[in-house]
Amino acid sequence: MKTMLLFILGILLLTATEIAKVYFIMPMPGSQEAETIDFAYWIHQNSWFIRIAGWLLIAYPTYRLLAAPKRVGRKTVVLALLAVYGVVFYLFNFRFLAEKMFYQPKETVMLDLKASKIPADKVVLGLVVNGQARAYPIQFIGYHHQVRDTVGGEPVMITYCTVCRTGRVFRPLVGDKIEEFRLVGMDHFNAMFEDKTTGSWWRQVNGEAIAGPLKGQYLPGFQAEQMTLQAWTELHPETLVLQPDSTFKEQYASMEPYEKGKVKRKLTGRDSLSWKPKSWVVGVERNQAARAYDWSQLLKQKITNDSLAGTPLLLMVASDSATFHVWNRNVNGQVLHFTVDSTDSFRDRETGSVWNRHGVCTEGLLKGKKLARIPATQEYLHSWETFHPATTRYL
Template sequence: MKRPFLLFFILTLLLILFEIARVYFIMPFPGSQLGLDGTSAQASLGQVELAYWLHTNGVWLRVLGLLLLAYPAFLVISKPRQTWQRYVAGLLLIVYGGVLYMVNQEMMADHMFLQPRHKQVVPLSQNKISLDKLVLGFAADGQATAYPIQLIGYHHQVRDTVGGQSVMVTYCTVCRTGRVFSPVAAGKTDEFRLVGMDHFNAMFEDKNTGSWWRQATGEAIAGPLRGQTLPELSARQMTLREWAAEHPNTRVLQADTTFATEFSQMKNYERGLSKGKLTRRDSVSWQPKSWVIGVETGNHTKAFDWNQLQEKRIMSDAVGSEPVLVALSSDNVSFGVWSRRIHSRLLTFHYVAGQLIDLETRSQWTWRGRSVSGPLAGTQLTAVPNAYQEFWHSWHSFHPDTEI
């Protein structure tokens, strides 16, 4: 072998690049993710497939590379033609070892964002979470639970049982997407770990098949279950105060003191005051990090501008064939989306002098979609289940045909 050092150098460099590539395509490094310009998430599937191939074939690729490296490494270290080659080779091996450790121990998503070690879900009477904190609320079979965004935003997912039903409560701070899923993949209850990001959205890997699932849609985008979706469960975002007013017997997820520092770093996020490049809020409408309310009915989607909602308090429109009312609470952060149909009657709502009135019967309503006076007193509008607050870039990326 005439040039063992050159071969050693090339093989070591390839091993280093391989380890970097394994994490580069699924973490928010410069140029690694697409989507902040609002382009379709389909554009990034090629690099996700490449990342998945590197991930699933990582062991044998690494072993093959090390076997190929062994002989030139022996020639360079034991019989170097020049002393400097031995030192450079040793340095390269140290660099490779450092990269190997960093990628597999420090930079993997599930090593950066950990699950609760001491999970506490307590009755409201024992709650220590401020009532003004935003929560993702879920109720089933007479039991309700509130999950503070400050907590699940760090954990990214929390497993729980509500009303006897196993649930997977998820949140992605970079997309501002909160979703609750039934953790059932291919007909079996499964475990999931945070594996990285796709299009700036959290991505989970199931334990049974190793498929990768997109958090914003619950769709498997790589692996044996590609194309399948996790069953989504309807959840609502509001302050704990408003959630507790609707569900006075609610339970509340408490902070695991193990992660006090991480939770402290999240305290400004929920109100849009984060300074982080990926988690900050654009105050101007229809910018990548602007807030929208995304609503989905059937095959139709529409995005409603959060700034306009705060100004008008309500927005009456239609998503596909479904007439909807988007209403904001007086706290300026809790919201609800309701169908404007009452049996065969279609209602038209106006917000006048601090009161929400329908023009057809002049009944008065709350932002919760309940009539409190007039001919329709006691009537409750039907909630639209798929309604979310998220960043505009996220909604547009995963719903490229959305109306606005």
């Protein structure tokens, strides 16, 4: 009996280790709400030691139980439990890992607008580095989670988390070294990467190392903008555009409804109602203050005047219902107030000048002036409020 109990204890230890190694860093029931990242990292780092201990624990009992004569029932139980452990080991090491579900492109092909096959209404993450512009369709980077490129002579790491709807771009530098990263899982529903050199885990939403030797450090980032390819090319006609990798046709097809919020999956689907966990919001940070703006309300209003931490803001959603901008309403020391003028144009009350959807004044006393851009992101409400716990809501 003691031999069987020892065997069962070892099997439970081994099985629990394989499950825990994945459970705490993947979107499984109850796994993403608690503060368990340190424990998850400890399990990840020590899993081989635990496995060896478990294998040693069951080695002798397995031999004794299988070698015992006329113990068919016990032998059947032993073999069944070993089979269960084998299945768990396979599933949690070769099927349920994030890096086994989402792969980086085998080749990164960037083409100019004449050669590009990407439709103009596709939503892209736009980036400019040292005067060079690039556009990365969300449909592609959303599947890959990470795409590497060189823009303006700088190495860049374009990332996207579909569960949070967060697109971020980083310099993949740890110290002075260009680092390699792999998708390892998620924390609080946000994608998480592991660097090859130190094994530290980095949060996608802000580039922070949240576990490992480099905990507390941040990857340097670039400011990116989300809009339709049409809107981006109006600003940057010389842009290059990421093309699909033919290896991932099926995966891209499954991502096609995502950018419009038409995916029906629980994790990545949009709630069309306001202020729900899966509602879209535009998030803005100024001087350590944060505010969320409901996307449905922004769509309805088209133009929203607000102020945050002393900065007068103008939020605008274009007629394509996908492109948005946030600008500073202060022009030459004068705070302007705006109203809708016509499709994709607006007028300031103070001078009557007309401005286009790129924040450039096209008519009136301020013709030629350009509103200063304020960094902003579109994401799910649960993501914004998780990583900006002191945020306010624009109501």
